[in-house]
Amino acid sequence: MGDCVFNVLIQIRFMAKKSMIEREKKRARLVEKYAAKRAELKEEFRTATNPAEKLAIHRQIQKLPRNSAPSRKRNRCWVTGRPRAYYRDFGLSRNVLREWAHEGLLPGVVKSSW
Known part of the structure; x- marks a missing residue:
């Protein structure tokens, strides 16, 4: 990992x-x-x-x-330091959250489909 x-x-x-x-x-x-x-x-x-x-x-x-x-x-992404589009639950910005979710690095996070 x-x-x-x-x-x-x-x-x-x-x-x-x-x-x-x-x-x-x-x-x-x-x-x-x-x-x-x-x-x-x-x-x-x-x-x-x-x-x-x-x-x-x-x-x-x-x-x-x-x-x-x-x-x-100001809340910042702990990986990139990006101040906007910050997700508190993960401490990540949307860009990193998306990348890591696709890579399967965030346990329990699945792509939404309905």
Whole structure:
């Protein structure tokens, strides 16, 4: 099976730029690093009643790195790095999903016919 996967990987033509993939990895690291602090500040913000206190907490949240927000993270295919047409169930883009399904590399995936 190892050779099959290797052959399929060679045939893929649609790779994202390496810099974009690395940027996304950096975002993932930042999200993980600041997750606890961000959650703590957001909880303080929810429980605060004084508007001045809320404003101060909001400013602290804004001072966190922009890329540490989970909404900045983009799902990418783990094989090609393609950001669009991403299938969460497999972690693959549609191109790789199609190729691997035809090769029989995805257990339980069959071509639909009706």
